Amino acid sequence: MWESLIIQPLTNLLLWIYDVLGHGPHMFGFAIILFTILIKALTWPLNAAQVKGAQAMQEMQNDKEWQDIQKKYAKDREKLAQEQMRIYKEKGINPFASCLPTLIQFPIIIGLYQSIIRALSATPLDMLKLARTVYPFQNVENIIPLNSTFLWMDLGRPESIQVFGFALPTLAIIVALTTWIQTKLTMPASTNPNDQSAAMSKMMGIYMPFLLGWFALNFASGISVYFIVSNILGVVQYAATGRANWSNLFGGKSAPVTRKKK
């Protein structure tokens, strides 16, 4: 099911884009970029829902009633949870609205990674898998094997540049940096010192750049291209909706991001 619902469509889509682009050198990199833009466009509503959910949760942290029940039931976890659910219900907030879109996108990221490896088919076994993956209506024999070169990289392998005899993982650094920037920009400012959601975001801001940087360091650089483009598009999306928290990035006192009600 994973194969037919995720890997096969994604791989065929990648191959189709690569074919349309002319399947020359560097084109698989551009195919991944276009593919990422397409995935971002398709998941735009999900991302918007995530932003909205996070915003609602953030506003909730500053709500007086919310803060009161935190204090009142600080020693009664069960009662606190019941009260929290009541307030969620009253205000029409879905507490999972902010994490559900991430959960849905997770298989796409994993599937994309597997599709890139499958499409590049660097080993005989991968090539056989690719042969089984290609839809019968796709005429891909003229484009296989794919040209895995993109700029200075081999998209099927981890990337590094030799600098004074050291292998500098430039792409991993860029992935970590763009992830950090995106996380910082999307991290809502909070005036509430007990804001658990903000603490959670802060933790994400520390872990995520390291985690994705580690992926980029160890896995095929094609996935790094996806991460970088995805991060940049994420920033653009936040900026376009007016929610980017630039003060987090450039320092200075954080101010809560507020949006004018229409």
Next chain:
Amino acid sequence: MNTKRLMLFVLLALGALFLGACSGQPLTNTWPGLAADGERAYISSGSFVYAVDVETGREVWRYPAEADNKLLFYASPVLTDDGQLLIGSGGATHAFVSLDPETGAENWSGPFMDAKGVWVASPLAVNDTIYAPNTDGFLYVLDMNGRQAADPIELGGALWSAPVTDGELIYVTSLDHHFHILNPSTLALAESIDLGGAVPDSPALGDDGVYVGSFASTIEFVQPDGRRETVGNAENWIWASPAFDGETLYYADLSGIIYSLDLATGRQNWDAVQPDGPVVASLLVDGDQVYVATEAGSFLALDRDGKIVWEKTPGGKIYTTPVRSGELILVAPYQAEFALAAYDADGKQAWTFTPTK
């Protein structure tokens, strides 16, 4: 809060697990390689090359004695006229080694860091020269002591198949759709022909030329001067080398269809024979029978009319071309209970070989 934090960690761990399970690191695994003489079978499988006594099915030696995580073997070993067993490694150091087939002792070994890719293909040893194709697209030229005999020849595309020679010219296929004809005396490329599809396996020597199949789903006959002609077609991509017996060309495709092409008339001798799965291993034509190994794990003998004489299921997946040794046919399944099985011409299993840990 704790639930959220737990969920975050679970998500991150799952991500690491899933991505880790499909690492893009250089080659780590593929099907075994197999070669044999009258006394021994040589099987390359993962960390080791094994020599197996063909009479008893027992291990004679293994190389290296202890697993080395920098060495991975799956190219078919090659026996040379001067008594060497050559094999390249798919591991991180790109080692290329020469072994004594009698003892498994190392004659010479080079880390071969010049090669940027791994060794999937077997080398060709002819006239005191070793021609070793690498996945980096270069054909490396060594003397019989492992020293570089000439500059590597850039052919382009990953080279997954062993070169063949008709005694005068060398024929090399590439995944970049090209078929190369090389003059060994000058090491100059005489011809490079685009076949329209990737060529993962070797050409088969014929009379006055070679036969080569490709992902373009055709069989081409290429003459030494580079002239070519399409002599056969297939329903799907052709992976395995065709087998030529003087009059008939036997080949198979990834749909699992077995073809028997009468070269005199250009007609197929039988309607599509399709056992039970994709065929990646080359067909072995021996005596009155054509031996077929399928990805589904079946090993069967067809008569010359395409009828199944017998069928065995060694299990696993069979991608490695069966090899004849004495009276036995050797089969090396991938991911099966055993690494090697021997059958006689009637399909009776003589022995199986499972390496001890």
